Amino acid sequence: MGFNIEQIRKDFPILQQQVYNKPLIYLDNGATTHKPQVVIDTLRTIYEKQNSSIHRAIHYLSEQMTSRYESARETVRSFINAASIREIIFTSGATGSINAVAFSFGEKYVAAGDEILISEMEHHSNIVPWQMMCERKGAQLKVIPFDEKGELQLDQLDELLSHKTRIVALTHASNSLGTINPVKEVIRRAHEREIPVLLDGAQMVQHGAVDVRELDCDFYVFSSHKIFGPTGSGVLYGKEALLEEMPPYQGGGDMVDQVSFEGTTYNTLPFKFEAGTSHYTGAIGLAAALDYIRSVGIEEIGRYEQELIRYTREKLEGIEQLKIYGESEKRISVFSFLLDNIHTYDAGMILDKMGIAVRTGTHCTQPVMDHFGISGTIRASLVFYNTMEEVDRLVEGIRTTIQMLS
Amino acid sequence: MGFNIEQIRKDFPILQQQVYNKPLIYLDNGATTHKPQVVIDTLRTIYEKQNSSIHRAIHYLSEQMTSRYESARETVRSFINAASIREIIFTSGATGSINAVAFSFGEKYVAAGDEILISEMEHHSNIVPWQMMCERKGAQLKVIPFDEKGELQLDQLDELLSHKTRIVALTHASNSLGTINPVKEVIRRAHEREIPVLLDGAQMVQHGAVDVRELDCDFYVFSSHKIFGPTGSGVLYGKEALLEEMPPYQGGGDMVDQVSFEGTTYNTLPFKFEAGTSHYTGAIGLAAALDYIRSVGIEEIGRYEQELIRYTREKLEGIEQLKIYGESEKRISVFSFLLDNIHTYDAGMILDKMGIAVRTGTHCTQPVMDHFGISGTIRASLVFYNTMEEVDRLVEGIRTTIQMLS
Amino acid sequence: MTDFNEIQQDIVEEFSVFEDWLDRYNYLIELGNDLPGIDPQYRTNEYLINGCQSKVWLHADLVDGRLQFKADSDAIIVKGIVALLVKLMNNRTPAEILENELFFIDGIGLRQNLSPTRSNGLLAMVKKMRLYAMAYQAKEQKAKNHE
Amino acid sequence: MTDFNEIQQDIVEEFSVFEDWLDRYNYLIELGNDLPGIDPQYRTNEYLINGCQSKVWLHADLVDGRLQFKADSDAIIVKGIVALLVKLMNNRTPAEILENELFFIDGIGLRQNLSPTRSNGLLAMVKKMRLYAMAYQAKEQKAKNHE
Numbered sequence A, B: 001m002g003f004n005i006e007q008i009r010k011d012f013p014i015l016q017q018q019v020y021n022k023p024l025i026y027l028d029n030g031a032t033t034h035k036p037q038v039v040i041d042t043l044r045t046i047y048e049k050q051n052s053s054i055h056r057a058i059h060y061l062s063e064q065m066t067s068r069y070e071s072a073r074e075t076v077r078s079f080i081n082a083a084s085i086r087e088i089i090f091t092s093g094a095t096g097s098i099n100a101v102a103f104s105f106g107e108k109y110v111a112a113g114d115e116i117l118i119s120e121m122e123h124h125s126n127i128v129p130w131q132m133m134c135e136r137k138g139a140q141l142k143v144i145p146f147d148e149k150g151e152l153q154l155d156q157l158d159e160l161l162s163h164k165t166r167i168v169a170l171t172h173a174s175n176s177l178g179t180i181n182p183v184k185e186v187i188r189r190a191h192e193r194e195i196p197v198l199l200d201g202a203q204m205v206q207h208g209a210v211d212v213r214e215l216d217c218d219f220y221v222f223s224s225h226k227i228f229g230p231t232g233s234g235v236l237y238g239k240e241a242l243l244e245e246m247p248p249y250q251g252g253g254d255m256v257d258q259v260s261f262e263g264t265t266y267n268t269l270p271f272k273f274e275a276g277t278s279h280y281t282g283a284i285g286l287a288a289a290l291d292y293i294r295s296v297g298i299e300e301i302g303r304y305e306q307e308l309i310r311y312t313r314e315k316l317e318g319i320e321q322l323k324i325y326g327e328s329e330k331r332i333s334v335f336s337f338l339l340d341n342i343h344t345y346d347a348g349m350i351l352d353k354m355g356i357a358v359r360t361g362t363h364c365t366q367p368v369m370d371h372f373g374i375s376g377t378i379r380a381s382l383v384f385y386n387t388m389e390e391v392d393r394l395v396e397g398i399r400t401t402i403q404m405l406s
Numbered sequence C, D: 001m002t003d004f005n006e007i008q009q010d011i012v013e014e015f016s017v018f019e020d021w022l023d024r025y026n027y028l029i030e031l032g033n034d035l036p037g038i039d040p041q042y043r044t045n046e047y048l049i050n051g052c053q054s055k056v057w058l059h060a061d062l063v064d065g066r067l068q069f070k071a072d073s074d075a076i077i078v079k080g081i082v083a084l085l086v087k088l089m090n091n092r093t094p095a096e097i098l099e100n101e102l103f104f105i106d107g108i109g110l111r112q113n114l115s116p117t118r119s120n121g122l123l124a125m126v127k128k129m130r131l132y133a134m135a136y137q138a139k140e141q142k143a144k145n146h147e
């Protein structure tokens, strides 16, 4: 059918909303994305007609729900082209996924004196779990710096990768700089030393095709709510051989085989890592979102977003008092910027009153702000339901803001 | 308005469903409960009109969503009568809550040689996290046994509580035996020795008023999906002084104050324990469910369920070939039983075909099954939307089952 | 011997007369009761296929190039389906078993019993039957190659 | 000196002429620009009230039984609201400050700026102003008791 932006916008009911009697211009998609009607309806239909706990039970509703949950797993597997559904673990979100790996991988493979390598542009969710694990294990956190354009300084990578490095955890795309990292290159060089790599795909999966086998990453994580799915759900992909070796993260129902006070044995993959009643509506809603994306076409989305990026960049660069942070050419449709002598909070407040939702602050990447010696930025993050007209309105809004505040 | 069962059943759309062309008789509420229309509508309205990530952002939608999320916290606080919203942490569910405490309390207070006391009737979710923690810390798991009626053998408690005991983790009500435990007595005796107590309220909150201050428990956990709320959400209540001392469980966005590679400081309570984008729709949906329960009246619900219990028990006991497991007088509306020489799986399959959803198996309480030397039971678990007529249908179904299988 | 698919067709027809689910189950229970239990020597962990809620035991021999299955379950309805499977698969050559699709389970509305999420060990049993067929086929092939 | 609530009423009326949000903000910006910054000696961590996204500095003296507030913010809109608060609270006795309810914030539609979830430090500033009033009141009381 081709990429029809008008139809797409109709698929997302919230885009028809007004705030302060002005049409909502939602440019905070880096924080969370909105949901197409099909996702909302999926949730409603489950709760109105089909709801039941999954696994273990044998009655009709439970059977149906279980098979939908497991086919949601297959949908995710095929979306990122994992080798097996045993490699797809449903979690509470990207943060939950990273914490699971940091704990479980840490228990198995990390000892005092070891090193964990992350980058300077990581989201707090890909920093703090590693810090906590390092502290517990007596390991050390190493950091790949980025340059003034917001690109990783890969020339330092070989030096940073040592025989003590146990894992590299890197964001696929930065939520504050917009940079898409050269992850294949990093993975190649890490693998040369037999070091596994976790990719934080929270800001990538919604923008372009991800193929975990082609990337050859060892772990890949993302959140449902950032890819048009329900809140409270996320994915941890891990290579089967690694997941097989790793101890479980949480204990509880469903992740066990035999339980006795003398000792407990664990279930097989992927269930070993899914303790307790799973958030099955979240997983099934996520699958509905992924199906929706496929129906629009992930290639088409990518192409349209490239246009959006070009247009937005050109327009923003046309504002003299505006400075962009993060100038990588390989990028997602996320722009961080500052206005001369204007506090981000003031700008955010004024844009808000024009119906324009942007985010201001550190975007949970405080080290990125420290790098530039600033306390925050204004961030406009777009997805495929945003339009050139919305970018025009943003630019107008910025000009008004500058006028009001200078 | 009084307790109007017909109106109540209309509030739950799924109860109007048919399976195999027969009216659904849903008696698997111990696994998960259904949702009143108001909860379903709350979720839909959020996603269609209000959706936005919470905290940190200053734009309109985010403000609104944040304040609804925080007022959901207040709703939970008041529902269990906690002293402060700082004591209410939103988690992924009861299992998530227990894992958080087992990890975080363990890191702070448990060392080699210490003991953790649980009971023989715990759900796997209140066994395995402690086993995992004990293994990590070199601590030992001790177990309060129950007697043939399915009641805790409290005469053994003082012996089991030692100066090495660091925490007692006990289910408020058993999901397989139905027993409501004498938790106040256990708490009193544990507190005499200054040992904190965690109560697993997953099977209690939906059946009667819970007042954490009156109970004086140190932690209380439950799941949203078992109390008519959305999946993927749950609550951890903890006394502020304890939570304050405990290290965070997961790292990520929102739970931090300042992040740098040299060191990270954490946010205040309750945020310290809420890492990453929270499942705000789950929390707000849970609050809608709690409001609904209040509007029906938690006292009225309790009274009605007592009648249901009396009626169900009498009817089940009238079946000669049926043996009930768990005969405590103080009980929730959960009944485990076996039919002479009939495999639970066969019984479950046949009841299912009559539209009756019961659970068969171990109900994630394998030690309870081991206690009786059985491999599982048939479990009928009722809540306030179930009726005496449904109990009659169950009994008919059981009789047919016996007839077919003997 | 009757064709593999003909038997499946027969089973489907047999079941089609039952309008009610419970009648189908009554019939399965009958079949289950008629199937002789497996010899105690095979009712051991070695031959056990563990479903989460019911157990299936399976053993197979090759006699004159044809597979002889012995199977049992602790749940009678499962045993009924086991009986159907044994009726269909018994006395077949490995090739017959490996070439033919199983459609009767679907045809009699019991597909859910074979879903990967079902806790009754039947799916694992079907897989195991095919594994036996494969193993014996490989063995025969090897024997032939040595001739 | 004008009554506490009269001033609040005045502020609300002043704002009521603005139909558009942006006009209100323009006015706040003006107020913010007109408010003299706090002395550098007070623009330190000791006097800082940290919002997540904007900072507020606050200091108070008691002169002749009345509170003298000095306040500032790094965000100009916040500073505008700070100016309104200072205008209202300045030169008041501790009792006046503690007795009266703040309603103007609500009245001019800025309540969200004072919500506990707002990241601008304003709520903390209001609390701090009251704390100052309480502290000075206690001090005065103590002094009186010693007379």
Ligand SMILES: Cc1ncc(COP(=O)(O)O)c(C=O)c1O
Residues within 6 Å of the ligand: A253, A276, A277, A278, B030, B031, B093, B094, B095, B096, B123, B125, B126, B171, B173, B174, B175, B200, B202, B203, B223, B225, B364
């Ligand atoms: C007593 C008890 N505790 C804990 C749980 C775990 O709850 P969830 O699976 O929702 O985390 C359950 C339910 O499965 C339960 O019945």
Ligand SMILES: Cc1ncc(COP(=O)(O)O)c(C=O)c1O
Residues within 6 Å of the ligand: A030, A031, A093, A094, A095, A096, A123, A125, A126, A171, A173, A174, A175, A200, A202, A203, A223, A225, A364, B253, B276, B277, B278
């Ligand atoms: C790059 C990146 N990683 C991780 C996260 C954490 O995701 P969540 O908060 O959904 O767990 C985010 C979003 O906040 C992100 O942008």
